[in-house]
Amino acid sequence: MIAALFAAGVRLFTGVQARWLGCEPDAAQRVYFANHTSNLDFLVLWSVLPAEARRKTRPVAASDYWRGGKLRLFLADRVFRGVLIERKKVTRSNNPMDQLVPVLQGGESLIIFPEGGRTTEPEMRPFKSGLYHLAKAVPAVDLVPVYIDNANRVLPKGEFLPIPLLCSANFGAPLRLQTDEPKDAFLTRARAAVEALAEP
Amino acid sequence: MQLLGAGIFILLLIASSIGFILKRTVKSEKGREVIVNLNARINAWWVMIIIFFLAMATGGIGSVILFGLTSFLALREYITLTPASRADHRALFWAFFIITPLQYILIAVKWYGMAIIMIPVYAYLFVPIRNVIAGDCKDFLARSAKIQWGLMVCVYFVSYAPALLLLHIPGREGQDGKLLYFLVCVVQMSDVLQYVFGKLFGRHKIAPSVSPNKTIEGFLGGVAGAVLIGTGLYWITPFNPWQAALMALAIALMGFFGGLVMSAIKRDRGVKDYGASIPGHGGIMDRIDSLCFAAPVFFHLTRYFFT
Numbered sequence: 001m002i003a004a005l006f007a008a009g010v011r012l013f014t015g016v017q018a019r020w021l022g023c024e025p026d027a028a029q030r031v032y033f034a035n036h037t038s039n040l041d042f043l044v045l046w047s048v049l050p051a052e053a054r055r056k057t058r059p060v061a062a063s064d065y066w067r068g069g070k071l072r073l074f075l076a077d078r079v080f081r082g083v084l085i086e087r088k089k090v091t092r093s094n095n096p097m098d099q100l101v102p103v104l105q106g107g108e109s110l111i112i113f114p115e116g117g118r119t120t121e122p123e124m125r126p127f128k129s130g131l132y133h134l135a136k137a138v139p140a141v142d143l144v145p146v147y148i149d150n151a152n153r154v155l156p157k158g159e160f161l162p163i164p165l166l167c168s169a170n171f172g173a174p175l176r177l178q179t180d181e182p183k184d185a186f187l188t189r190a191r192a193a194v195e196a197l198a199e200p
Numbered sequence: 201m202q203l204l205g206a207g208i209f210i211l212l213l214i215a216s217s218i219g220f221i222l223k224r225t226v227k228s229e230k231g232r233e234v235i236v237n238l239n240a241r242i243n244a245w246w247v248m249i250i251i252f253f254l255a256m257a258t259g260g261i262g263s264v265i266l267f268g269l270t271s272f273l274a275l276r277e278y279i280t281l282t283p284a285s286r287a288d289h290r291a292l293f294w295a296f297f298i299i300t301p302l303q304y305i306l307i308a309v310k311w312y313g314m315a316i317i318m319i320p321v322y323a324y325l326f327v328p329i330r331n332v333i334a335g336d337c338k339d340f341l342a343r344s345a346k347i348q349w350g351l352m353v354c355v356y357f358v359s360y361a362p363a364l365l366l367l368h369i370p371g372r373e374g375q376d377g378k379l380l381y382f383l384v385c386v387v388q389m390s391d392v393l394q395y396v397f398g399k400l401f402g403r404h405k406i407a408p409s410v411s412p413n414k415t416i417e418g419f420l421g422g423v424a425g426a427v428l429i430g431t432g433l434y435w436i437t438p439f440n441p442w443q444a445a446l447m448a449l450a451i452a453l454m455g456f457f458g459g460l461v462m463s464a465i466k467r468d469r470g471v472k473d474y475g476a477s478i479p480g481h482g483g484i485m486d487r488i489d490s491l492c493f494a495a496p497v498f499f500h501l502t503r504y505f506f507t
Contacts, residue, residue, distance in 0.1 A: 015276065017476060120286075156286045163292045164272075166280040166475060 003079050007054060010047040014040070014154055014167040018048035021197065022173030023144055027053040029109050030174070031143045033131055035124050035194055036113035037152030039065075044151050044167050045111055046080055057109040058083050060100065087116065097133050104138040114190065118157050124195060127187040135177035135186065142174035145190065147197035170197040204381060204436065208249060215242045234399070240480025248478070248487070252384065256377055261308060263380060264362045268304035273484040274492075275300060275354040277474040281465070282346045287336030291327050291347055299323045300355050307359055312366050319356040324348050353462075353492050354485070360495035367499075369438045369506050378436040379502065382444075383451060385433060387494045390426035390452040391459070397421025411463040419456060426452035438506050450501060451494045458493025462486075 010016070018025070027050065034045055042059035049057055063084040066076040076082040083103055085096035103110060112134075114127035135143060147170045155162040172193055177186055219239040226235050255262035279292060299319065306315035328344040364379040398418025406416045430448020434441045462485060466474065475483025 015475075015477070150280065153280075153284070153289075156289055159286075159289050161290075161293050163279075163289065163296055164276050166276060 003054070004051060006075075006079050007047040007051075010040075010043050013162070013164050014044055014047075014151070015164070016044050016048055016167040016169060019168065019170045021170055023142070023171055025050050025053070025171075027056065029056075029104070029107060029141055031104070031109065031131070031134060031141055032057070032111045032146050032171075033114050033143060033190065033194070034111070034146035034148050034169075036115045036118050037120070037148070038118060038155045038157065040151045040155045040162065040167075041113065041118075041148050042082075042111050043080070044148055045146055045169055048169050053109065056107070057111060058103060059111040060085055060096075060113075062087050064088060083110065096130065097137065100130075100134060101137045104134070104141055110134075114187070118152075120152075120157055124191060127191045129183060129187065131190055132177070132183045132186050139177055143176060143190065144174050145172040145193035145197060146170065147172075147194050149198070172197045201378070201381075201436070204385075204433070205253060208385075212242070212246055212249065215245070237480050242480075244478050244480050256380070260362070260365045260377075263365065263377070264304050264308045267358055267362045268301065270484060270488060271304070271355045271358045272296065272300055273477065274358065274474075274488060275350055277477075277483045277485045278350045278354050278465075279347075281469050281471065281474060282350065284346065285336055285338060285343055287334040288331060288343055288347065290334060291330040291344075294326070294330060295323075295347055295351055295355075299326075299351060303355050303359050304362070307363050307366065310366050312363075315359070315363060315366075319351050323351055327351070357492040357496050358488060360499040361491060364495075364499055364502070367503055367507055369502075372438055379438075382430070382433055382437050382447075383495060383498050384491070386426050386430045386448045386451045387455045387491050389429050390422050390455050391490055392422075393425035394418040394422030394456070397425070407460055410460055410467060414460070423449070423452040423456065426455075438502075447498065447501065451498050454494040454497045455490030458490045461493070462489035 032045060034041060042061065046054060046057065046059055059080055059082050061076060061082040061084055063086050066072050066082060066084050076084060083099055085099055086094045087096075100110060100112075112131065114131045115125040116128040116130075117125075119125055131143065135141075148167065149170070150165055150167045153163070154165050154167060175190060175193060181189075219235070219242050222235045223239060226232055251266065255266035275296065279295075284292065303315065303318060306318060327347045328340075331340065331344050331347075361380060361383060364383065365376045367376055367379065369376070394414070395418065397420070398413065398415045401417040401421065402415030404416045405412060406414050406419050427445050427448045430451070431441050431445040434444035437444055437447075439447060462474075466472065473482030474485035477483055478487055481487050
């Protein structure tokens with residue numbers, strides 16, 4: 001209920017237009033991976049999913065930020081059910097994969113940002129290896145590239161008040177890890193798939 | 201007023217019927233595309249006209265709120281299309297959440313003297329000040345000017361439409377809403393008729409590099425039609441028939457140029473429409489581009505000659 005209202009609020013404020021270019025807006029289990037320029041990115045992506053898909057899709061977010069206050073924790077825990085991962089001091093005992101793989105094995109979907117942090121340059125950064133490890137651990141799940149446009153202008157890095165500009169989210173054709181595909185080749189291919197959606 | 205409402209209702213019924221018949225009869229691929237778009241436009245007109253009449257029925261405040269929201273949404277489309285630097289963020293926040301509401305509050309409280317200078321003087325000066333505090337000098341003039349322009353076109357000029365309710369015309373107390381009906385009818389019918397005449401008879405492009413769909417035939421037919429409609433509506437205005445005709449001519453011409461200017465911006469940015477919020481028409485800005493340019497001129501002509 002709160003989640004549905006919240007998603008409607010995000011859609012109204014960002015006027016976000018979803019373009020399903022390479023797959024259908026259904027509740028199939030997926031890993032959505034996207035470019036990352038703003039704290040709003042996952043909200044924008046999450047809010048345009050059909051309600052049924054949204055209920056079983058969990059954004060992966062930074063633990064240090066979302067545990068930083070009661071409201072944030074409430075939003076992360078109750079509203080969009082984020083999977084909060086440690087991104088600064090990753091050790092063997094808090095490896096994010098140990099949190100993410102069980103979520104997928106439990107039948108839920110994930111939203112991840114493989115650049116590892118928000119960029120301020122127009123170019124995307126090279127992808128970190130998390131996407132590869134996920135694809136290897138759960139090879140039967142579709143990996144859907146998404147390009148989110150304009151969220152960085154709604155809420156740029158370092159600002160706290162958003163402005164109501166129009167965003168869009170372009171969903172591409174699903175990929176999977178091919179047998180014996182090397183890590184770097186896969187990550188480059190995945191990054192190119194997101195990039196290709198920038199100008200549909 | 202009921203008469204005007206009934207007339208518009210009948211016009212829409214006729215338009216919808218024609219759309220329905222064309223949908224059944226037109227078979228060619230390209231023709232069908234045009235008809236699907238035509239029917240989307242007509243359906244959107246039903247919605248827009250119902251919203252407009254509901255807003256007008258509340259008296260002054262409804263039309264202020266309606267045009268205020270329209271300004272907000274148009275500004276949003278304009279700024280989305282206009283590349284800006286991160287350093288503009290705070291100035292833009294002011295533009296959306298302080299300056300735009302303030303302009304319409306000034307009109308709601310009928311403070312004419314301030315409503316008329318708030319954006320051209322205070323907001324105009326504030327935008328570059330806020331940007332210079334942000335400290336980024338790259339493209340400074342262009343960045344500030346784009347925000348100033350957006351505020352003038354999307355907010356200030358649009359606010360002249362509900363500001364018509366502030367005019368005190370001797371002998372017409374409490375009837376100023378009718379001037380707003382006159383403006384909106386003439387400016388929108390001019391757009392519709394330009395489209396209709398263009399589709400039916402359009403052969404010669406009038407501004408091929410700016411707006412490839414506009415034709416000389418559409419322009420002449422639309423303006424002539426708008427003048428006829430404006431003349432026919434003289435009885436709801438303080439004008440006599442030939443004054444109403446001249447006013448309608450001014451509105452239609454300004455509206456035409458408003459459409460061209462706003463198209464030039466789209467062309468430069470490489471897009472066809474400002475948005476997709478009104479099915480068949482494009483964005484809010486695509487629908488009100490002509491109003492932006494016609495409203496201030498109509499307001500000041502009326503104010504100068506009739507108050």
